[in-house]
Amino acid sequence: MRWESWSQFWHMGGYAVYVWGSVGVTALLMVVEVWQARWAHRLVLRQVKTEQAVAQLLDEASSVEKVM
Amino acid sequence: MKNINWFHYAAPQTFYGLAGKAWPWFAVLATAFMVAGLWIGFAVAPTDFQQGEGYRIIFVHVPASWMSMVIYLAMAFWSVLGLTFNTRLSGMMTRALAPTGALFAFLSLWTGALWGKPMWGAWWVWDARLTSELILFFLYLGYIALTSAIDDTRRSDRAGALIAIVGAINVPIIYFSVKWWNTLHQGASVSLTQAPSMAALMLWGMLLVALAFWAYSIALVLYRVRTLILQRDSHATWVHELEEVTR
Numbered sequence: 568m569r570w571e572s573w574s575q576f577w578h579m580g581g582y583a584v585y586v587w588g589s590v591g592v593t594a595l596l597m598v599v600e601v602w603q604a605r606w607a608h609r610l611v612l613r614q615v616k617t618e619q620a621v622a623q624l625l626d627e628a629s630s631v632e633k634v635m
Numbered sequence: 636m637k638n639i640n641w642f643h644y645a646a647p648q649t650f651y652g653l654a655g656k657a658w659p660w661f662a663v664l665a666t667a668f669m670v671a672g673l674w675i676g677f678a679v680a681p682t683d684f685q686q687g688e689g690y691r692i693i694f695v696h697v698p699a700s701w702m703s704m705v706i707y708l709a710m711a712f713w714s715v716l717g718l719t720f721n722t723r724l725s726g727m728m729t730r731a732l733a734p735t736g737a738l739f740a741f742l743s744l745w746t747g748a749l750w751g752k753p754m755w756g757a758w759w760v761w762d763a764r765l766t767s768e769l770i771l772f773f774l775y776l777g778y779i780a781l782t783s784a785i786d787d788t789r790r791s792d793r794a795g796a797l798i799a800i801v802g803a804i805n806v807p808i809i810y811f812s813v814k815w816w817n818t819l820h821q822g823a824s825v826s827l828t829q830a831p832s833m834a835a836l837m838l839w840g841m842l843l844v845a846l847a848f849w850a851y852s853i854a855l856v857l858y859r860v861r862t863l864i865l866q867r868d869s870h871a872t873w874v875h876e877l878e879e880v881t882r
Contacts, residue, residue, distance in 0.1 A: 569681065576677075580688035585753050589692045589746040593699065596738055597851065604855060608862045615869045615880055 645724045647864045648873050654857040661854035665847050672843030680836045689753050693837075696746040697825075698845035699739045702852060703771060704806045706736035710778070711803035714796035724860075726792025727867070729799055730782060731859040735852050737775035743768055755819060763812040764820035767805060774802040788867060 570576040579586045643649060676694035683690035710729045717725030747765065748758040759765065778798050785791035813822045824833050825841070868874050875881075 569679065579691070580682065582687060582689035582691075582753060585689055585749040586691050589695050589749045592745055593695050593742050596742065600734065600738055600855065604859050604862070608858065608865075611862050611865045611869075612879060615865060615874060618869060619875050619880065 642720075642722070645722050647723055647727070647868055648871075650724055651861055651864045654861050658854045658857040658861075661850045661857065665850035665854055668843050668847035668850060672840055672845075672847055675836060675843060676840030680840050681834060683837075686754060689750070690837075692746050692750045694840050694844050696743065696750060697841050698848045699746060700743040700768065701845055702848045703736055703740035703743050703768070704809060705849075706732050706739065706852060707771060707774070707799070707806055708803060710736065710799040714799040717792060717796050718800075723867075726788070726795065727860050727863040728856070729778075729792070729795055731856045731863060732852075733775055733778050733782075734859070735855055737772065737779065739848070739852075740768065740772035740775055744772060760819050762819045763816040764809065764818050767809040767812050770805055771802075771809060774798070774805060778802075 577583060577587075644653065672694065676691060680691075682688055710732045713725045713728040713732070716722060717729065744765075747768075751760070752758050778795055781798055782791045782795040785794055812818060813820055825838065865874060
């Protein structure tokens, strides 16, 4: 460990804006990307389920028609 | 050696299951490498005698730049496979890679600008290395825009494959730009043929973050390709029999 205090660490020898600007934006974008991928996956799963439910309803409706 | 039938694993149905089992492992690897790399880079590695603490940007900048080039080559690789063997998975893999590649190309430019300002006195210069990396970023955006503009998936995949293959010529240009032209950007500090021109601890920090980015990209691409498979095979019986769909 080469830092004497947290404030020295955050200060980054006067380069704080540049170093933390790099690390921060990288971390933020990676989190956003993961979140976006999860959201997209859930959305597609929901669509597939809806499609299936509709197909089932149509199936039942047509069998009812046949009986009548 | 036993003959492996790669086409079996390239079937979307099989690959969906494989990718589902594999991505969490790569996510764990990414986290472990990231913790180790950031620890070495930000807590252990010494201060640079010329650039002070500002040099620590390279722990993000160099791995992000490498990934931006590797991912583009991976897209070109899948595109060649797609055009030659006409496998459906290839187009989906290329598409799953593009957003992550664009992200790393952007991060390469962003962290580069944040390094350039204090070290060179400029956020941006029209130097061969920077310009060719900017073109790479635009190629990613072009790929994404082109493929999402064409509704027919087969045509869209084929058009995307062409842009991925043709654009791949830019990757060696980025890599060798610091040798071929007189650039403000410094030459490679790490190469396959020579001993690295940097302290061992700095090198280790950088390599570990690079491994973390590799694992992160693989995990995310496997995850994203599953979404694409579900989307494209949404009418297939196997999708309707999936546990996550029936429950």
